[in-house]
Amino acid sequence: MAFAAVVLSQTFAEFLPTLTTLAAIVEPILLLSMVSLYLLFPLLNQRPYWQGIIGILLVVAFISAAFCLLVNRYFIFDTILSMPRAVLLALIAAGLVLYYFHLMQRAYSPAIAEARLQALQARIRPHFLFNSINAVLSLIRSQPKRAETALEDLSDLFRVLMADNRELVPLSQEIALCKQYLNIEKLRLDERLALDWQIDEATLDALIPPLILQPLLENAVYHGIEPLADGGRIIIDISSKHQDLLIDISNPYAPEKDHHSGNKMALKNIKERLQLHFDLEASLVTHHQGGRYHVFIRLPQHTQP
Amino acid sequence: MTEAATTLRILIADDEPPARSRLRDLLAELPDTHIVAEAKNGKEAIELAALHQPQLILLDIRMPVMDGLEAAAHMQKLQPAPLVIFTTAYDAHAIQAFDLNAIDYLLKPIRAERLQTALHKAQALLPKQLDALKPLQKKRTHLSIHERGKVILLAIEDIIYLRAELKYLTVRTASREYLLEESLTHLETEFAGQFLRLHRNCLVAPQYIVGYEKNSGEGENQWVALLKDIPETIAVSRRQQHLIKSS
Numbered sequence: 001m002a003f004a005a006v007v008l009s010q011t012f013a014e015f016l017p018t019l020t021t022l023a024a025i026v027e028p029i030l031l032l033s034m035v036s037l038y039l040l041f042p043l044l045n046q047r048p049y050w051q052g053i054i055g056i057l058l059v060v061a062f063i064s065a066a067f068c069l070l071v072n073r074y075f076i077f078d079t080i081l082s083m084p085r086a087v088l089l090a091l092i093a094a095g096l097v098l099y100y101f102h103l104m105q106r107a108y109s110p111a112i113a114e115a116r117l118q119a120l121q122a123r124i125r126p127h128f129l130f131n132s133i134n135a136v137l138s139l140i141r142s143q144p145k146r147a148e149t150a151l152e153d154l155s156d157l158f159r160v161l162m163a164d165n166r167e168l169v170p171l172s173q174e175i176a177l178c179k180q181y182l183n184i185e186k187l188r189l190d191e192r193l194a195l196d197w198q199i200d201e202a203t204l205d206a207l208i209p210p211l212i213l214q215p216l217l218e219n220a221v222y223h224g225i226e227p228l229a230d231g232g233r234i235i236i237d238i239s240s241k242h243q244d245l246l247i248d249i250s251n252p253y254a255p256e257k258d259h260h261s262g263n264k265m266a267l268k269n270i271k272e273r274l275q276l277h278f279d280l281e282a283s284l285v286t287h288h289q290g291g292r293y294h295v296f297i298r299l300p301q302h303t304q305p
Numbered sequence: 306m307t308e309a310a311t312t313l314r315i316l317i318a319d320d321e322p323p324a325r326s327r328l329r330d331l332l333a334e335l336p337d338t339h340i341v342a343e344a345k346n347g348k349e350a351i352e353l354a355a356l357h358q359p360q361l362i363l364l365d366i367r368m369p370v371m372d373g374l375e376a377a378a379h380m381q382k383l384q385p386a387p388l389v390i391f392t393t394a395y396d397a398h399a400i401q402a403f404d405l406n407a408i409d410y411l412l413k414p415i416r417a418e419r420l421q422t423a424l425h426k427a428q429a430l431l432p433k434q435l436d437a438l439k440p441l442q443k444k445r446t447h448l449s450i451h452e453r454g455k456v457i458l459l460a461i462e463d464i465i466y467l468r469a470e471l472k473y474l475t476v477r478t479a480s481r482e483y484l485l486e487e488s489l490t491h492l493e494t495e496f497a498g499q500f501l502r503l504h505r506n507c508l509v510a511p512q513y514i515v516g517y518e519k520n521s522g523e524g525e526n527q528w529v530a531l532l533k534d535i536p537e538t539i540a541v542s543r544r545q546q547h548l549i550k551s552s
Contacts, residue, residue, distance in 0.1 A: 127367075130394035131321065134414040138327035188321045226320070229346055229369040 029090060032063045053098060057091055064090035113276055114166065124161055125218065128185075135187045150187055153180040160210065168207035168277070170304070171238070171245070175199065178213050178236075185221050192231025193221065200239040205303045208245070209277050215266045216249045216295050224251025224293060235292075245301040253293040267295070274299060313424060316359035317343045318350035318376070319392065320368040324413065328363060328392075331417050338424065347376030348447065348458060354380060355456055359387050361427050363411070366393045374399070374442045378435055379449040382456045388427040398441055406437040444495055448476065450483045459483065461499065465513045465532055466539060467492060469506040479534040503530055504542045517541065517549045 036059055037044075044052045068083040132154055139147035160177055175197075186193050213236075220234045232252035239246050267286065274282040274297070282299035315338055319325045325343050332338045341357040344350035346368045354362060362380070366373040377389050391410040393399060403410045408430065409423055448464070450457040459478060468475045469489040476483040493500065493508055500508035513533045520527045520538075528549055529538035541549060 126395040130413050131324070134327060134394060135321065135323035137414050138323035138330065141330060142326070188323055190322055226367070227369050229320075 029064050029067050029086075032067065033060050033090075033094075036063065056098065057094055060090050060094045061087050124157075124215075125222065127222075128218065131188055132184050135184070139187070146187070150184055153183050156180050157184070157214075163210075165210040167210075168302070169210045170204065171206045171208050172204040174208060174210060174213050175204075177211075178217055181214055182217060182221075189221070189225060189231060192228070193225050194231065194233040196233055196235040198235065198237040198239075203238050203240050203245055203301070206240070206245045207302045207304065208299065209273050212270055212273070212297070213247070213249070215270060219266055219295075220249060220251035220293075224253065227254045228252060240301050243301050245297075245299050247297040247299075248294060250292045250294040253288045253291055270297075312337050312339045313361055314339055314341045314357070314359045316341055316350065316354055316357065316362045316387070318345075318347065318362060318368065318373065319343075319365040320345050321365075324365065324392075327415065328420075331415065331420050334417060335421055335424065347371030347373055347379075350376050351379050351383075351449075351456060351458060354383060354387055358383075358385075361388045361390065361424065364389055364391050366391055366396055366399055371446050372443070374438050375445050375447070377430060378438070378442070378445075379447065379456060379458065381430065381432075381435065382449055382451040384454060386429055389430050390423050390427055399438075402437055402441055406434045408434050408438075448485060448487075450476070450485055452483070457483065461496065462510075462512075464510060465535060466507055466509040467500065468508075468539075477535065477537070501545075501548060503539050503545050503548065507539055509539055 037056060040055070040059060044055045047055065064087050065083055068086045072083075132150070136147050136150045136154070139150065157177065157180055182193070182195060217234065217236070224234065225231050235248075235250045237246075237248040237250075267284065271284045274284060278299055282297070284298075285296050287294055287296075315332065317325050317328050317340060319328070329340060329343075332340060341359045342353040344353050347364075348371045350362060350364060350373075351371075362377075364373040364377060368376075373391055373393075377391070380386060380389065389409070391399070391403065391408065392413055392415065393410060394413040400410065400412075402408070409427055411419060411423055445461070447458040447460055450459060459476060463478045465477045465479065467485075467489060468477070472486075474485040474487055474489060474492075476485050489506065489508060493502060496508075499510065501511050501514075503509050509530060509532070514530050515533050516531045517528055518531055518538070520529050528541040528546055530541055531538055
């Protein structure tokens with residue numbers, strides 16, 4: 001923030017004609033602003049960003065106003081300075097500089113977005129992990145082959161969950177992972193879990209952020225299937241339309257039996273990750289209709305170059 | 306099959322077949338245990354418990370139809386009330402409540418040694434412990450009626466109205482009336498949105514109201530609600546008459 005004042009002088013120097021008198025007016029304001037902002041830096045730095053901005057603007061306005069008053073009072077220059085004009089100019093210059101810094105920061109720190117992506121990586125429910133291990137344990141004696149497959153699926157799933165998931169992956173890869181996940185769920189829920197895959201072949205190469213589908217299916221199982229004694233059907237419908245990839249996942253909707261807090265977290269997480277990858281080009285909406293709960297995702301359909 | 310007097314009669318309640326089979330395997334290796342029945346949800350657990358009178362129930366928490374916490378509360382009306390050990394894969398809130406109130410629980414995957422210890426020190430849930438679990442419970446799915454040594458479960462959606470009498474509540478379903486020892490105000494809060502308070506002493510399920518009628522008699526005009534499936538009507542108090550206009 002102290003930097004703001006340094007650049008302030010350069011912009012002003014270019015902005016104003018070369019008149020030395022004017023320079024003599026501007027320079028003291030700049031120097032004073034610089035020194036006071038430098039002194040105030042520790043204080044401003046502790047504040048939230050917007051408070052810091054307001055602080056800087058206030059300091060600049062105050063110094064330019066005070067300087068005008070002083071100059072006009074003692075007739076240091078033969079022209080009378082208009083105070084509102086001087087304050088306004090100083091504020092505009094400071095504002096421009098601050099905006100410039102803001103842009104610079106945004107352009108040059110994808111690290112921030114990266115860090116956010118990493119923090120947003122999907123997390124699986126502990127509930128699922130322990131129930132799955134319990135299910136595998138029950139199979140070891142009676143059906144060792146099935147237990148083997150289940151452990152292989154489980155380890156594949158966790159390998160992806162723990163991997164660095166910032167790069168886009170082909171949809172086919174995510175679907176394969178989802179199928180492994182659902183195999184494990186099927187072990188626990190047996191015939192209570194019915195699945196219906198409706199996937200347009202043309203979408204299989206499309207690139208999507210990893211672990212976008214799996215958490216949605218986990219939600220569908222947890223909120224849609226598990227609360228029902230007789231279970232139900234999850235429908236996964238993936239198609240493309242006008243260069244967009246459309247994903248529609250639906251499950252039976254159980255209004256009273258539902259507790260949605262966990263669900264919202266996962267949805268918010270996926271929404272944010274979509275936004276970080278595709279900005280406004282992607283969307284996620286949910287609604288219930290005809291006794292089913294739907295999650296719709298729309299994202300631009302990119303394929304590997 | 307003969308059972309020694311020392312054999313512990315156990316009921317297993319879990320919605321997942323592999324979880325039940327795992328408990329079966331473990332119990333098979335423990336001496337003096339006998340599984341009397343297996344239930345797939347809380348409601349079944351209560352019905353089977355009434356039928357088989359197990360001494361102990363291994364009760365999963367998260368189950369469809371009725372969860373383990375609610376089932377445990379209803380089961381306290383069984384005579385004698387069975388001992389309860391909760392089983393759960395992961396439920397941070399429940400575990401915290403259990404620890405705080407010395408309620409027995411087993412974490413899945415369950416270990417044989419841990420199960421054996423739990424069976425030895427299993428004890429009946431105390432009313433105080435049940436109270437501690439209340440905040441964890443979602444709305445109950447059923448009300449339990451204690452009648453002639455039996456426990457009857459009434460699904461909330463089958464209840465047409467609840468009326469406060471002198472000491473009891475009358476619970477009316479399409480088939481008959483039941484007596485319940487609970488407070489109307491408490492039920493009104495618990496099932497907020499599912500019942501209308503048509504009268505100071507009466508909660509009615511809106512889906513059973515077919516219409517309203519003006520009953521002239523006793524000098525004053527009185528609105529009453531007509532109900533589906535049953536001949537009785539429910540008086541609408543003056544204060545609640547705005548409900549008629551809005552319907």
